[in-house]
Amino acid sequence: MGIAERKQEEKQEMTTRILNGARKVFLEKGYEQTSMRNIASEINYSPGLLYFYFKDKSDIFHELHREGFRLLLSQLKVLNKVADPFERLKAMGHVFIEFAQNNKDYYNLMFIVEVPAKMPESSGFMIAQEAISLLASTVKECQQKGRFKDMDVEYFSFMILSTLHGICALFCKDRTASFANKTNEELMLHGYECFVALLEKS
Amino acid sequence: MGIAERKQEEKQEMTTRILNGARKVFLEKGYEQTSMRNIASEINYSPGLLYFYFKDKSDIFHELHREGFRLLLSQLKVLNKVADPFERLKAMGHVFIEFAQNNKDYYNLMFIVEVPAKMPESSGFMIAQEAISLLASTVKECQQKGRFKDMDVEYFSFMILSTLHGICALFCKDRTASFANKTNEELMLHGYECFVALLEKS
DNA sequence: TTTTTTTATTGAACAGTGTTCAATAACTTT
DNA sequence: AAAGTTATTGAACACTGTTCAATAAAAAAA
Numbered sequence: 001m002g003i004a005e006r007k008q009e010e011k012q013e014m015t016t017r018i019l020n021g022a023r024k025v026f027l028e029k030g031y032e033q034t035s036m037r038n039i040a041s042e043i044n045y046s047p048g049l050l051y052f053y054f055k056d057k058s059d060i061f062h063e064l065h066r067e068g069f070r071l072l073l074s075q076l077k078v079l080n081k082v083a084d085p086f087e088r089l090k091a092m093g094h095v096f097i098e099f100a101q102n103n104k105d106y107y108n109l110m111f112i113v114e115v116p117a118k119m120p121e122s123s124g125f126m127i128a129q130e131a132i133s134l135l136a137s138t139v140k141e142c143q144q145k146g147r148f149k150d151m152d153v154e155y156f157s158f159m160i161l162s163t164l165h166g167i168c169a170l171f172c173k174d175r176t177a178s179f180a181n182k183t184n185e186e187l188m189l190h191g192y193e194c195f196v197a198l199l200e201k202s
Numbered sequence: 203m204g205i206a207e208r209k210q211e212e213k214q215e216m217t218t219r220i221l222n223g224a225r226k227v228f229l230e231k232g233y234e235q236t237s238m239r240n241i242a243s244e245i246n247y248s249p250g251l252l253y254f255y256f257k258d259k260s261d262i263f264h265e266l267h268r269e270g271f272r273l274l275l276s277q278l279k280v281l282n283k284v285a286d287p288f289e290r291l292k293a294m295g296h297v298f299i300e301f302a303q304n305n306k307d308y309y310n311l312m313f314i315v316e317v318p319a320k321m322p323e324s325s326g327f328m329i330a331q332e333a334i335s336l337l338a339s340t341v342k343e344c345q346q347k348g349r350f351k352d353m354d355v356e357y358f359s360f361m362i363l364s365t366l367h368g369i370c371a372l373f374c375k376d377r378t379a380s381f382a383n384k385t386n387e388e389l390m391l392h393g394y395e396c397f398v399a400l401l402e403k404s
Numbered sequence: 405t406t407t408t409t410t411t412a413t414t415g416a417a418c419a420g421t422g423t424t425c426a427a428t429a430a431c432t433t434t
Numbered sequence: 435a436a437a438g439t440t441a442t443t444g445a446a447c448a449c450t451g452t453t454c455a456a457t458a459a460a461a462a463a464a
Contacts, residue, residue, distance in 0.1 A: 003461075007411085014412090025243045032234065032316070035450060046414045048453080058450065112314065112375055114234070118370075151396060158381055158389055159396040165359070165377075166368030170360075173314055175367075178334045179360055187360055194361040196355060198400040205432075216441090237421060248443045250424080258421065370464085 015053050017043055022060045023067070027105040031113050040088065061109060068106035069127040072099050085141035090196055092138065093164055097098060097188055099169035107172055111165060135161060149202055163195050217255050218246055224262045225269070229307040233263065233315050263311060270308035271329040274301050278336060287343035292398055294340065295366055299390055302370035309374055313367060337363060350404055365397050 021043035025034045040047040054060050075095050082088040100107040110128075136157040141167055142148055148156055168190050170176050177185055223245035227236045238259055242249040256262050272306050277297050284290040302309040312330075338359045344350055350358055372378050378386055 003346060007461095010243055011412095030316075036452080037414055037450080047451085048415070051452070052412070064291075088296065100242045111377055112371070114375065121326070128377075129380050143393050151399070152392065154384065154390070155379055155392040156396045158372075158378075158393040159365070162368030162372060163397075164364040164368065165372060166364030166366065167353075167361075169314070170364060173316065175313055176360075179356055182356065187357070191360040191364055192359040194358045197366075198404055201403045202400055209432095213441095238423080241419080249422085250440055250444070253423070254441070 003032075010022060011053075013080060017048060018045075018053055019060070019063055025062055026061075026064060026109070026124055030105060031109060036133060061113070064106075065109050068103070068110040068126055069131060071103070071106065072096075072110070073127070073131055074132070075099060076131070085138055085145060086199075088144060089138045089160075090199070092135065093160075093192055093196070096164045097167060098190055100171065101185070101188070104172055132157065132161070148199075164192075167191055213255075220252060220255055221246075221262070221265055221269075221311075225266055228263075228266060230310070232307060233311065241387060265314070266308075267311050268329055270305070270312045271333060273305070273308065274298075274312070275329070275333055275336070276393070278299060278333070279280075287340055287347060288349055291340045291344060292336065292401070293392055295362075295398070298366045299369060299394055302373065303387070303390070306374055309370060314371060334359065352399075366394075369393055 018039065022034075022039045025038045025042050029038070037047045039060070040050055044172070048152055054063075076092055079088050079091050079095065082091055136153055139148065139153050139160070141156050143151070143153070171184055171188055176187055179187055207268060220241065220383055224241045227240050227244050232242070238252055239249045241262070252262070256265075278294055281290050281297065283291050334346075338355055341350065341355050341359050341362070345353070345355070373386055373390055379387055381389055
């Protein structure tokens with residue numbers, strides 16, 4: 001029995017070895033510029049081997065996608081200690097934007113890269129769901145304290161996420177150049193603060 | 203002299219013939235799934251010829267990118283007849299979202315697809331600049347009527363664009379599934395209306 | 405311990421990609 | 435008609451994701 005156990009551990013080791021290589025190359029060169037051969041040679045194995053441990057390229061992507069959400073969620077959950085829900089909500093926005101700035105490629109994988117057709121019902125999107133729920137429940141808490149009244153929680157949450165995502169997506173895809181003489185950081189931070197100003201009046 | 207003239211016309215004809223083929227294939231299969239060979243065979247010419255009329259694939263992309271902005275701008279400029287700037291601003295958002303819904307692939311090319319490194323300073327971004335200016339000047343008009351006071355025009359415009367883009371980008375990249383039991387149209391429209399509600403209180 | 409069976413790994417092959425370029429066809433000018 | 439330009443081709447190069455027969459390595463059975 002102990003032998004099958006060790007075998008499984010070795011298999012797990014190889015899996016994470018591939019993921020480590022893949023993560024490095026993916027985050028260095030972006031999704032499209034990364035090839036299976038790149039990943040394989042990064043860890044000094046043959047390309048064919050990757051298909052013994054993963055179904056295809058999108059399967060590896062899928063794993064890193066989940067990894068990104070775990071990272072984001074861990075950073076968001078730190079804010080649970082902020083008692084006031086509106087303060088927490090505002091801080092969540094900052095954390096989200098900082099996450100995108102510091103993990104541009106993760107952000108791409110999570111929110112922008114074309115997803116393989118079957119993904120939406122796969123487990124990779126369950127964890128995305130979790131992030132949405134966190135946002136929605138915070139909005140609901142705000143409402144219980146009198147904010148955002150008469151607003152549908154789901155639509156309002158979607159709107160907030162859209163604003164955050166818009167800021168980050170324009171940044172990630174270099175569509176900020178049209179706002180000359182302002183750095184990305186200024187634009188994103190002050191842009192978000194404009195939004196917060198709107199929220200505060202509501 | 204008349205001969206050189208005709209030659210140039212023929213060259214122009216070939217150029218647009220390529221662009222027509224490229225547009226068809228691009229908008230059918232998306233950017234990444236379109237190959238130079240696809241485009242060439244669409245118009246029954248050899249792949250090599252494309253490189254006689256365009257530098258590379260991104261050069262063709264660039265031309266369609268501008269085309270998309272011309273289309274969007276033409277739709278936005280219809281709203282010039284709306285006298286009240288705030289009403290106009292709100293309508294611009296609707297037009298923007300509808301443009302994304304009806305021209306998903308153009309929208310991709312314009313705002314999401316990875317741009318070739320040199321593009322930001324090319325003429326393709328001048329026309330993007332024009333759309334931004336239209337937004338900014340409308341915001342400024344609103345301010346002159348007492349709205350959005352104490353807000354920096356540039357940051358505020360960026361924030362509005364971000365919200366719109368966020369809504370459209372989540373839609374274009376199928377990241378709306380997490381908001382179950384709601385269609386994309388509902389989500390986008392009502393999400394935007396939440397945002398308008400915020401603007402109205404400001 | 406040797407033989408058989410299972411598992412892990414390779415590398416060549418397939419069909420595709422963007423791009424280049426020598427050859428050639430078509431057309432203009434001399 | 436000959437020379438010179440311009441337009442067009444198709445083969446070639448170096449890449450891509452993926453598959454698969456062959457093989458090496460390890461485990462189980464004899």
